[in-house]
Amino acid sequence: MEIDFSRICRENNFPTRIVPCCLEFAYGKPSEDAQQEYLKLGSQGNGFDNWLENLKGKNRLEADDELILKAISQIYAKLNALENLIANKCETMIDLEHKGRLIALGHGVLCSAVASFEPLEAYYLRFKLPIFPERYMGIFAQAFDERILRVTQMHPKDMEDFDMYIANKEMENLRAQHNRKDK
DSSP, X not given: OOOOHHHHHHHTTOOOOEEEEEEEEEEEOOOHHHHHHHHHHHTOOOHHHHHHHHHHHTTOOOHHHHHHHHHHHHHHHHHHHHXXXXXXXXXXXXXXXXXXXXXXXXXXXXXXXXXXXXXXXXXXXXXEEOSSSOEEEXXXXXXXXXXXXXEEEOOHHHHHHHHHHHHHHHHHHHHHHHHHHHO
16 A cells, blocks of 8 residues: 555645655653764765865856766765774764655655654654755654654755755656656
């Protein structure tokens, strides 16, 4: 039985388009440790990333240059991670009690494969969004259904990337529908 997440969202005064996905996530109750991790995840990056964002803001980058610089930034981040691993300085994330799988996303909502939330309860979630550059996102949310969470707190850059991921998924779905009609 397929669940109509769009209908449930509309019934809860949260109309949004829903796109399918398959993302592993960890979650638990909000805590001081969760707040600290949320702040840490939101401030991740390095001086190179900040410099790159500054150049983009001043319109000094060509589209090709931006992609190359982002790739270099990712290589730099991976080298830092390897260096920290060798030096035994790995950053650890907090242990969250539960794990799950997101099977659908909407602008401001996350839909779980399994009914595991208490309606009206608050949660802290962490997941890796498959975008470039790939990174963990921390989100605070409130359940309005046993399977659906409404985002209550998310860093602006994460929200921008989250919404762009959803828009790209919508475009993929439209292209797939169009290609099926052509055949």
